[in-house]
Amino acid sequence: MLEVEGLHAHYGRAHILQGVTLSAAQGEVVALLGRNGAGKSTTMKAIMGLVRPTGGRVRFQGQDVTGREPFEIARQGLGYVPEERRIFTELTVMENLDVGRQPPRAGLAPWTPERVFALFPSLGAMRARPGGRMSGGEQQMLTIARTLMGNPRLILLDEPSEGLAPVIVERMAAAILELKREGITVLLSEQNLHFARLVSDRACVLEKGAIRWEGTLAALMEAEEVRAQYLSV
Amino acid sequence: MFENLLVQGLSGLASASSLFLVASGLTVIFGVTRIVNFAHGSLYMLGAYLAWTLVTNLPRGHFGFWGGVLAAALIVGVVGVLIEVLLLRRIYKAPELFQLLATFGVVLIVQDLALMIWGPQDLLGPRAPGLRGATEILGVRFPLYELFLIFVGPVVLGLLWLLFHRTRWGTRVRAATADREMVGALGVNQRLLFTTVFFLGACLAGLGGALQLPRESVNLQMDLAIIAEAFVVVVIGGLGSLPGAFLAALLIGQMQAFGILIFPKITLVLAFLVMAVVLILRPYGLLGRPPASAHAAQVVEPPYPPPSPAFRALGLATVAVALLLPPFLGDFALIVFTEIAIMVLFAASLHFIMGPGGMASFGHAAYFGLGAYGAALLVKHVAAPMEIGLLAAPFAAGLAGVVFGWFCVRLSGVYAAMLTLAFAQIAWSAAFQWVELTGGDNGILGVWPSDWARNKLAYYYLALLLCLGATLLLRRAIMAPFGYALRAGRDSPLRAEAIGMDGFRIRWVAFILAAVAAGIAGGLFAYAKGSVFPTYMAIPRSVDALLMVLLGGVQTLSGPIVGALAYTWIHEQLMRLFELWRLLLGAVILLLVLFFPQGLAGAAQRAAEKRA
Ligand SMILES: Nc1ncnc2c1ncn2[C@@H]1O[C@H](COP(=O)(O)OP(=O)(O)OP(=O)(O)O)[C@@H](O)[C@H]1O
Ligand SMILES: [Mg+2]
Numbered sequence A: 001m002l003e004v005e006g007l008h009a010h011y012g013r014a015h016i017l018q019g020v021t022l023s024a025a026q027g028e029v030v031a032l033l034g035r036n037g038a039g040k041s042t043t044m045k046a047i048m049g050l051v052r053p054t055g056g057r058v059r060f061q062g063q064d065v066t067g068r069e070p071f072e073i074a075r076q077g078l079g080y081v082p083e084e085r086r087i088f089t090e091l092t093v094m095e096n097l098d099v100g101r102q103p104p105r106a107g108l109a110p111w112t113p114e115r116v117f118a119l120f121p122s123l124g125a126m127r128a129r130p131g132g133r134m135s136g137g138e139q140q141m142l143t144i145a146r147t148l149m150g151n152p153r154l155i156l157l158d159e160p161s162e163g164l165a166p167v168i169v170e171r172m173a174a175a176i177l178e179l180k181r182e183g184i185t186v187l188l189s190e191q192n193l194h195f196a197r198l199v200s201d202r203a204c205v206l207e208k209g210a211i212r213w214e215g216t217l218a219a220l221m222e223a224e225e226v227r228a229q230y231l232s233v
Numbered sequence B: 001m002f003e004n005l006l007v008q009g010l011s012g013l014a015s016a017s018s019l020f021l022v023a024s025g026l027t028v029i030f031g032v033t034r035i036v037n038f039a040h041g042s043l044y045m046l047g048a049y050l051a052w053t054l055v056t057n058l059p060r061g062h063f064g065f066w067g068g069v070l071a072a073a074l075i076v077g078v079v080g081v082l083i084e085v086l087l088l089r090r091i092y093k094a095p096e097l098f099q100l101l102a103t104f105g106v107v108l109i110v111q112d113l114a115l116m117i118w119g120p121q122d123l124l125g126p127r128a129p130g131l132r133g134a135t136e137i138l139g140v141r142f143p144l145y146e147l148f149l150i151f152v153g154p155v156v157l158g159l160l161w162l163l164f165h166r167t168r169w170g171t172r173v174r175a176a177t178a179d180r181e182m183v184g185a186l187g188v189n190q191r192l193l194f195t196t197v198f199f200l201g202a203c204l205a206g207l208g209g210a211l212q213l214p215r216e217s218v219n220l221q222m223d224l225a226i227i228a229e230a231f232v233v234v235v236i237g238g239l240g241s242l243p244g245a246f247l248a249a250l251l252i253g254q255m256q257a258f259g260i261l262i263f264p265k266i267t268l269v270l271a272f273l274v275m276a277v278v279l280i281l282r283p284y285g286l287l288g289r290p291p292a293s294a295h296a297a298q299v300v301e302p303p304y305p306p307p308s309p310a311f312r313a314l315g316l317a318t319v320a321v322a323l324l325l326p327p328f329l330g331d332f333a334l335i336v337f338t339e340i341a342i343m344v345l346f347a348a349s350l351h352f353i354m355g356p357g358g359m360a361s362f363g364h365a366a367y368f369g370l371g372a373y374g375a376a377l378l379v380k381h382v383a384a385p386m387e388i389g390l391l392a393a394p395f396a397a398g399l400a401g402v403v404f405g406w407f408c409v410r411l412s413g414v415y416a417a418m419l420t421l422a423f424a425q426i427a428w429s430a431a432f433q434w435v436e437l438t439g440g441d442n443g444i445l446g447v448w449p450s451d452w453a454r455n456k457l458a459y460y461y462l463a464l465l466l467c468l469g470a471t472l473l474l475r476r477a478i479m480a481p482f483g484y485a486l487r488a489g490r491d492s493p494l495r496a497e498a499i500g501m502d503g504f505r506i507r508w509v510a511f512i513l514a515a516v517a518a519g520i521a522g523g524l525f526a527y528a529k530g531s532v533f534p535t536y537m538a539i540p541r542s543v544d545a546l547l548m549v550l551l552g553g554v555q556t557l558s559g560p561i562v563g564a565l566a567y568t569w570i571h572e573q574l575m576r577l578f579e580l581w582r583l584l585l586g587a588v589i590l591l592l593v594l595f596f597p598q599g600l601a602g603a604a605q606r607a608a609e610k611r612a
Helices: A040-048 A070-075 A093-100 A113-119 A136-148 A166-181 A193-199 A217-222 A224-231 B002-033 B040-057 B062-086 B096-118 B144-166 B168-178 B180-185 B190-210 B222-237 B242-262 B264-281 B309-324 B331-354 B365-382 B386-408 B413-433 B456-479 B481-491 B493-498 B503-529 B539-552 B559-577 B581-595 B599-611
Strands: A002-011 A014-024 A029-033 A055-060 A078-081 A154-158 A185-190 A202-207 A210-216 B134-137 B140-143
Touching (some): A002 A040, A014 A055, A014 A210, A040 A078, A040 A154, A040 A185, A070 A078, A070 B180, A078 A136, A093 A113, A093 A136, A093 B168, A113 A136, A136 A154, A136 A166, A185 A193, A193 A217, A202 A224, A210 A217, B002 B140, B002 B144, B002 B168, B002 B222, B002 B242, B040 B062, B040 B096, B040 B190, B040 B222, B062 B190, B096 B222, B096 B539, B096 B581, B144 B168, B144 B242, B168 B180, B168 B190, B180 B190, B190 B222, B222 B264, B222 B413, B242 B264, B264 B386, B264 B413, B309 B456, B309 B559, B309 B599, B331 B503, B331 B539, B331 B559, B365 B386, B365 B413, B365 B503, B365 B539, B386 B413, B386 B503, B413 B539, B456 B503, B481 B493, B481 B503, B493 B503, B539 B581, B539 B599, B559 B581, B559 B599
Parallel strands (some): A029 A185, A029 A202, A078 A154, A154 A185
Antiparallel strands (some): A002 A014, A002 A055, A202 A210, B134 B140
């Protein structure tokens, strides 16, 4: 579904991604792990075209999308949920969902406001509320819901558990597993190993802009030296 | 008395409507694209001219008039689309000042095109069919057309509200106003969105202009006259806020209507004073919000590289020519050389706050002009000799720098640019309207150098000495700890504050130094020309300074010098050789912005780096 090969990216002169290679198969949940500043968010932005890659390839559903405009990539069925959430604070919940709406995609049951409210019931109770007057957890749900309205085949989820209360984290994990059941592929960036274990099939460990380790989560739990070297703070 | 007030109040409302039409387009465009469109006044002017052509050629009657007005608005909308697609689309990521300059280039081009098509004379349009007469309101006769205009404003506001809140397009536009990158990541084609927004904004400007047809004559000064007011309205209302623009239009409309009764002498200043006060109290306008933090990657400017040997040799050669050639030159060439020396200092002073300081100024001519007036006023009122005048120049400009700078350095980006523009307009209006003191439009004549410097060659060396000296001092300051602190504040303001630098104080001092230097240039300019006029502080002169800096390159030390040399030369040639020099100058600006965003010195440096 998604293949990233030797991806490079710069901010100004700083060489941030130094050849990231990873892939995700249809229906898989892949966790991108790494410390603060490892380059997780930058990887996602480079896949999405928000940061222009300076080398390497991104293929989505067999098509080369490297360096395409974000809106074109989004229209191919790649959804992006940013770390900072970036809710439109002036717009109501319904309007936020409306901005994300895209035409239905063959083979996927189209997302409607009713369906996303079924996934995140608390949102359904605040349809007319402006995004700026929602709690952090509610905003996190809204940002995922907004991306779902675009009927993505794959979602890039940047640290969905960050700053959430434990109860909400559990709910978030349930929602991700629900998406997986729908056949949606998920690439998720995480620092919270516990959360990653709840939902992911596979992990890629990022450090200084390159993938250093790859394997199942069970294998990662075994590999104590990998965790010590790349994940513990 | 009461009747008088009522008529003034109603006329104020009618003007507010017209102002709102223009300002609404400007604010909508800014909200989404973050571009302050200087050319918006030109679109307004085009609307008026096109409406004149259409209405006078179409059959008389309702269809001819209203059809002509609407068609003019739509054609202007298409012109707006052309501007967006051909120009703005390429510079959305450029710094604000580039965008302002590019749209100013469009202003120049449209001015000359309109002159070519419609000629220099004022054009009078027909009155609106069905709204020719007057009606009686509380015993006062009031023109029907004005009454009609009073209603147009609120109706347009209502329609725009519906458009933005009840359509999917409007929802997307509001979302893009908050975070356009995110909207793109959700699959919305921002380009198309921006183009449609520009179409709407341009239509509104065109409609505003077309509706003026029965009210006033159509002329070539309409563009800058309205854009200055529209900026004021939009900034007071809060950039990007429609209801804010409406409120501010009402405020300014009323202030101008009653201002004429109460302070006929300072009507021009009044609007800018209000704007300055609002920006000081509410930096983002009445209903505006602080801009959402930019999510785009910010690139930190590299430090200044040491000049290459070739470059250094070129610099020394320039200085040698400046020192040794003049004794062999005639008077005319000496005048040009003197002017170039002055412009180098003027450009260097602006560069000082723009380059290392990272602050935008769209009103640097204020300090140049105040320097000139500081000297000239002493000559006029106390017959002071040149030596005193040249001392007074930097003092006057520096004083203005202390006051204006204190406000301006608190803001950043377009808001700072707008505030500096407002202060420059205040200085300009004072010089223009305070006739007793400044002679108004006639300026101050007879500002001649002392006897020993009256010879053109002597005056040239005096100017060269002062300008070169001040320019070198500014360069020293950039390389001194003060300059490092200034650049640190520009690149990472939070970190600079965290290690105990007082960013505000540093920027303020830089602003004052720049004003002082510009004042020296202005004083020298006054004695070189022998006269002083309000145009020394007008928008075009501020643009001259910006062009010199940008032509040279903001992030190079030699930029302002290269820029001043190149610009003064280009300007001179264009004005001498071509009648349509504005058109060409506009084209030069566009080429510069599109193809040499690093300026000439920057481009040369790049080329040298590549070869190395
Ligand atoms: N806009 C930017 N400009 C310059 N450097 C940046 C920018 N954004 C990120 N960086 C740098 O790029 C590196 C990778 O950042 P990135 O945000 O991808 O890390 P991350 O793995 O997502 O970290 P976190 O877990 O904290 O979110 C960091 O060193 C960071 O300082
Ligand atoms: Mg991150």
